[in-house]
Amino acid sequence: MTDTTLADLGWSAPFARQLTAGEETLHPMRVAEVHRDRLRALGAAGDAMLIPSERAGAYAVGDWVLSDGTSALRRLEPQSDLTRKAAGHTVERQRIAANIDTIAVVTSCNADFNLARLERYLALIASAGCLPLIVLTKADLVADADDYRRQAEKLSPLVTALALNAKDMEDAGRLTAWCGPGRTLALIGSSGVGKTTLRNALTEFTAATAGIREDDAKGRHTTTFRSLVRTRAGGWLIDTPGMRELQLADAQEGIGEVFDDITEIAAQCRFNDCAHETEPGCAIRAALDQGRIDPDRLRRWQKLMLEDRYNSETLSQTRSRQKAFGKMVKGGQARGRHKRNPGR
Numbered sequence: 001m002t003d004t005t006l007a008d009l010g011w012s013a014p015f016a017r018q019l020t021a022g023e024e025t026l027h028p029m030r031v032a033e034v035h036r037d038r039l040r041a042l043g044a045a046g047d048a049m050l051i052p053s054e055r056a057g058a059y060a061v062g063d064w065v066l067s068d069g070t071s072a073l074r075r076l077e078p079q080s081d082l083t084r085k086a087a088g089h090t091v092e093r094q095r096i097a098a099n100i101d102t103i104a105v106v107t108s109c110n111a112d113f114n115l116a117r118l119e120r121y122l123a124l125i126a127s128a129g130c131l132p133l134i135v136l137t138k139a140d141l142v143a144d145a146d147d148y149r150r151q152a153e154k155l156s157p158l159v160t161a162l163a164l165n166a167k168d169m170e171d172a173g174r175l176t177a178w179c180g181p182g183r184t185l186a187l188i189g190s191s192g193v194g195k196t197t198l199r200n201a202l203t204e205f206t207a208a209t210a211g212i213r214e215d216d217a218k219g220r221h222t223t224t225f226r227s228l229v230r231t232r233a234g235g236w237l238i239d240t241p242g243m244r245e246l247q248l249a250d251a252q253e254g255i256g257e258v259f260d261d262i263t264e265i266a267a268q269c270r271f272n273d274c275a276h277e278t279e280p281g282c283a284i285r286a287a288l289d290q291g292r293i294d295p296d297r298l299r300r301w302q303k304l305m306l307e308d309r310y311n312s313e314t315l316s317q318t319r320s321r322q323k324a325f326g327k328m329v330k331g332g333q334a335r336g337r338h339k340r341n342p343g344r
């Protein structure tokens with residue numbers, strides 16, 4: 001009992017092209033929830049709980065899978081992939097959501113507004129392969145909302161920025177262009193900026209669609225999230241708990257896009273590992289002297305590059321760093337003992 005078409009769900013040529021001979025009889029379905037041993041997926045014939053064919057971590061909300069009605073037989077390559085560095089010391093990537101068209105960074109026109117943080121989000125969005133949108137909420141509380149909007153749009157030619165009052169349904173409705181039929185939008189941003197308010201305005205949101213308490217196999221209550229939510233405009237909003245703690249990792253490409261003016265200049269430094277400090281032939285310092293680079297923007301770029309390098313450290317690099325640290329600690333203890341017991 002559904003009148004949802006595959007196109008409404010976001011099915012498009014890049015997915016259709018992935019079908020191989022023999023797969024035409026399978027049903028494409030879009031993953032709405034990822035559970036430990038089941039996937040809830042939406043298709044032209046309605047919802048279904050599917051048995052995954054890969055481990056749960058291989059799937060993300062928004063993925064397309066091919067199903068025979070019972071199982072997810074194959075997962076299709078996503079058009080965009082939002083991931084984050086997994087917790088702990090590994091550099092394994094944790095998938096957060098897939099096939100998002102537009103990611104809206106929600107920030108308010110006051111204390112939360114921070115150009116460096118916006119740039120970090122823009123780099124992350126570019127690395128995920130999504131289109132960025134900046135939504136400045138609480139426009140009703142400030143006199144100069146349009147100034148904030150202009151500052152945000154100056155960050156990158158890819159950016160569209162909107163200033164609005166999230167509590168006003170009509171104003172929030174300006175986002176429907178990004179979440180109509182076949183389109184998927186996601187909202188990210190700090191706590192308290194108005195993401196829930198926007199979600200309420202854009203979807204038939206109720207407490208029941210936010211978290212569903214379920215009993216797991218051991219009889220414990222677990223809260224699962226309905227993460228792919230239909231918008232009033234006929235499209236989709238992806239809202240997963242993982243989006244709240246996004247970090248910048250492996251965003252090199254994204255940083256390059258957001259700071260293309262600076263990376264172009266840096267490419268002209270004499271040394272390709274130039275730290276832009278005292279090296280001869282440094283194009284960055286020359287550009288700074290000529291006032292072609294904004295020093296604040298340069299500092300933000302350097303900070304992002306450092307953070308990205310740290311986050312992208314490979315597993316073996318992490319291990320050898322930890323090992324070297326362990327040796328140093330042990331070595332220190334051994335020497336200490338030696339000193340304290342000189343007679344032995």
Ligand SMILES: Nc1nc2c(ncn2[C@@H]2O[C@H](COP(=O)(O)OP(=O)(O)OP(=O)(O)O)[C@@H](O)[C@H]2O)c(=O)[nH]1
Nearest residue numbers: 137138139164165166167191192193194195196197
């Ligand atoms: N005046 C005004 N208040 C707003 C606007 N957007 C959000 N608020 C208020 O700001 C508070 C926080 O909004 P939420 O939507 O809960 O923020 P959130 O981003 O979902 O926060 P978390 O759930 O903590 O991640 C609420 O009291 C909202 O009513 C706005 O555009 N104008």
Ligand SMILES: [Zn+2]
Nearest residue numbers: 269274276282
């Ligand atoms: Zn340099």
